[in-house]
Amino acid sequence: MIYYDQSPRPVLEALNAWASLFRGDGDGLIVVLHPALGSEVVLTAWDKRLRLSQFDRRAAAAFIEQFRGHGPETPSG
Numbered sequence: 001m002i003y004y005d006q007s008p009r010p011v012l013e014a015l016n017a018w019a020s021l022f023r024g025d026g027d028g029l030i031v032v033l034h035p036a037l038g039s040e041v042v043l044t045a046w047d048k049r050l051r052l053s054q055f056d057r058r059a060a061a062a063f064i065e066q067f068r069g070h071g072p073e074t075p076s077g
Contacts, residue, residue: 005037
């Protein structure tokens with residue numbers, strides 16, 4: 001899950017582009033409006049969280065790559 005509130009248009013475009021790339025079972029991304037975050041973007045993966053006071057494309061991409069498709073609900077066979 002990626003939460004945002006008052007992110008600039010280029011940030012929202014990047015987040016939505018990533019969400020459109022990853023739509024598979026167990027490895028999808030969901031981008032959700034979360035009021036009161038201001039310019040902060042928060043990425044979550046189960047009990048992991050990355051809070052970005054200003055969007056950092058590299059940090060966000062690394063977080064997504066590390067956790068996407070590796071959750072407890074991912075089938076192992």
